[in-house]
Amino acid sequence: MKLLILLFYSILFISCTSNENTIEDCTKVNKKYKIENVLNYRTGERVEKVFCID
Secondary structure (H helix, E strand, O other): OHHHHHHHHHHHHHOOOOOOEOHHHHHHOOOEEEEEEEEOOOOOOEEEEEEEEO
């Protein structure tokens, strides 16, 4: 039972890794970028997020 709980928490935290792009990532692959003001559902605040576009 303890192993199952430990496995559940490890999968939960692994899935919460950050996949956010940066301006440098977009320019490295020669793509343009767009900065949008999006809602962070966890905090309820608006944050700026970078999106790579073709």
